[in-house]
Structure formats: C-alpha cells, structure tokens
Amino acid sequence: MSAVLFVFDVMLLVGIGGVAWHCLTSTDLFRAVVLFIALGLLLSMAWVRLEAPDIALAEAAIGAGVTGALLLITLERLKHLEALSPTGRDPEHSTGSSAGRALLSGVVIALVGALGLLLIRALLAQPGQAGLQPLVDAQMHRSGVDNPVTGVLLNFRAYDTFLELAVIVLALLGAWSLGRHESVPARPVPGPMLPGILRFLTPVAIVTGVYLLWAGTHGPGGAFQAGAVLAAAGILIVLGRPRRLPIAPDQPLRLGLVAGVALFLGVGVHGLLFGPGFMGYVEPWAYWLILAIEVAATLSIALALVALFIGGRPHEEDR
C-alpha cells in the first residue's frame, strides 16, 4: 500500500509542478488562467493527501472556483477595454531590452534557486513534532464544537478569523473605491440551457451551502466553504444575465456585507464585558454564539465575493 501511495504522491507533485510551470510560463493568458484553475484542483487533492479536508474544500471552492472566475472575468474586462480604445503595442519599449531581460531572468533564476535551496536546508533541520495538535485536543471540550479546525478558527484563534473577515470587507471597499461597476462584459448565452441549469443548480447550491455551514461544527466545512459555494451560485446568476445585474437594495446589501464582522465584534465585546475576555465566549453559549457568527460570516463572505466579481460599487441610476 505504501509503495502505491508513494507513486501517487510523486505523480501528484510532478503534476502540480508541471501545471504550475506551464501556467506561469505560458504567453497565452487564457491558457495560463485555465491551467491555474487546474492547479487549484490538483492542490486540493494534495490537501486531501495531507489529511486536511477543510483546506481541500476551501481550495476547490475559493482557490480554484471563485479566484478562477475572477481571473477569467478580468481577462474579459481587459480585452473589452483594449477593444474600446486600442493602445497598440509599444515596440521600442518591449523589444529594446531583450538582452537586459535575459540577464534579469538569469539573475532571478539564480537568486530564486539559492533561496529554494536555503528553504529546503531549513526544512530538513525542522524537528519532527506534533505541533499544537495535542494542546488543541486537550481543550476541544471547551470550544463548543467538535471539528478542531472550526474550534481553532472560531474559538481559540477567533481574533485571526475576525480580522480575516475584516480583510475581505477591506478588499471590497478597495475595489469599490476604484469606481462604479459596469455591466459584466460577458455575452448572454442564447438558448434555454443556462437559465435551465440555473433554475436547477441554485437551490442545490443553497442546500449545499447550508449543509456545509451546519457540518462545519462537527466535520469538514464551515463558513468559508459555505460562503464560497453560495458565492458561486451568485456568480452563475450574474453570468446568466450579464446585461441586467441583480438589483440589490443599497442599505441591506451594505448591512449584509458587514454582518459577519459586526456580529463577531459584538460577541467579542460581549465576551470582554461578561466573559473570559475579548473574543472569548461565555462557555455554555459557545456553540450557539459560534453558529450565529458562522451564519452571519457566510452571508457576508458570499455577498462580498459576488460583489468583488461584479467589481465597482453599485449605483441605482445605471439600471
């Protein structure tokens, strides 16, 4: 068995390395993005091999799925802008320094190779220890949930997760500050196939998202994976009718976007006033507080990812 696993590991790593290589050296951007999505799926298999199913779910849904959709729509946007006002090429700039670029390329390869060797040297010197896993195991009964990853995310290291939700809102604010949104530069697909599958898949995606959210307390899953699945459904709906974006009333949209951060902060302050300190839970309520935070976080993550896909802040007069 272990020989089979060894062969599988080697094949998987060679596949990952090869796909990453072709993705990053391809001169065709579309090809590069497709290879990047394939890389995400291969990586999620590697995470399964490393016994991290939560990460595998997140990688497949967020790393490959949502990021891939963002990259593809960005390529469409760049092409759309190029078609609107062709800049042409700047030949003197792009070809003039070919020798210099070859030199740069060589120097960078040497530096990166040296850095890689140093990293491998450092990794070989790592002592083999179980890390923090025994410590987490010993405290799990106090966390209010059964999945250790969820326990770490929403209880032991709740502060990190709180700031992570804030980072998502920050990224969206940054994207919104760059301008108002335009219609997504995708062409509506003629025929009944896309609307039909949307009618079929949207309820399935919602059920899957809610299941992942609920499963996160005792098994692989949680707010991030659930949010990504719901966001994928939202992105599909946007792509299904790119000329008419879904109309979200402004105030509820903004409330939904900050719901995760706001509720998390509220519970954290509640812990500061009545419990064990900032971002701590009053123990008998830990499960319900975590569940409430996860529901709000799922909503915020899904809304934020769809909003990032649409890009630009919404405005009423365009519709």
Added chain:
Amino acid sequence: MIADLLTVVLVVAGLAFFAAGTVGVLRFPDVYTRLHALTKADNLGLGLVIAGLLFQADGATGVLGLLLVWALVLASGTVVAHLIAQRTRTHGAFESADREPATRDPEEGGG
C-alpha cells in the same frame, strides 16, 4: 468478497474510460471532438467508478451521496459542454480568438 471483486472490476473499467477520454482530449484536433472525448468518456467513466464504489458505501446515505455526485457531475458536464460548443460555434476557438494581445514576450516561453 464478491462485492470487493465487483468494485475492482467496475473501477478499473471506469479508469479505462478516463484514460481514453484524456488521450482524446490531448490528441483530437478541435474543440468539438475534444468535447466529445471528454464528456462521453468521462461521464461513463465516472458512472462506472461510482457504481464500483456503491458496493463499498456504508448505509443508504452513502449510496445517496455517491449517486448525487454522479447526477450533479452529469448535469453540469452536459451544460458546460453545450455552452463551450455553442460559444465556439459563434465566436471561434478559444486559443486563436482569445489570445491576449498584450502578451508580447515570446522569449519567455521557455522560462
């Protein structure tokens, strides 16, 4: 024992379809024939793998889960193949039409 044997036979048969589909995607000349290889072979391949795994599933929920995976992959595969084929028919193949004009460094190809 019989169940294990059936699992091995069905999964190996499914893998053969996956291999054939992969070879088809790599060797066929255009989008339509590649789609043909990919969707037909992979749907059947996945079906056989799932049928094999059904003998190893524990309980009704496991069986239902496997069948659900198959049904969802069938549905999405059908629609995606249709969309890709339709887009190719109206806008041409992806590689030639969508080559981003701004990538101007052919010397980087080898890395």
Added chain:
Amino acid sequence: MIDWPGPVLLYPFGGVFLFALGLYAAIVRRHLVQKVLGLNVMGSGVFMVLLSLAARGQATDPVAQALTLTGIVVAASATAFALALAVRLKRVSGATELDAPAGDDDDPARER
C-alpha cells in the same frame, strides 16, 4: 493513518518548488495578471509547506489548518483587489504592465 513518512518527506519540497517558481514569475513576467498568478502560486507553496509540516503528528495540526484556511481566503481577497487595480490601470493608462513608459500614469502603477 500514514504508513510511511511520504507526505512529510515529499510535500515540503514541492511547496518550496512552487514558492520559488511563483517568485520567479512574479518578478520576471510583466503582464499584471501573470504577476498575480505568480503571487498565488507562491501562496500555494507556502500552504503546502505549512500543511505538510503540520501532517507529521497523528492528525494534521488544526492550528496550521486554520492558518492555511485564513490564508486561502485572504489570498482570494487580495487577488480580487489586485485584479480590480489592474483593470483600473488599463482603463486609466491603457497599460497592462508595471514598467510602462515613464509618464504621469506611471506613479499609480508603482503604488502596487
């Protein structure tokens, strides 16, 4: 669970390879989308090193898993923002690269 120390031996090196490859692409490739892809591959390399080192115990270290999960989501958010900036740069200056010819529109490009 793991009969042999395979993942522990192999995957950290795969992670280092991905990190180095991504770093190389992020420096040498000029198209902004390619740079973003390079940064994402670098991140995947870091995750692979983290998770493979975390997999040495009986069960994969949940703290490292939570860190990686956080990292994936933050990487996706940063990617979305970077791509929005790239589209904005294209709209304002027509450039899709950072080392565009010197001019007024060069400064916002360097901000990134």
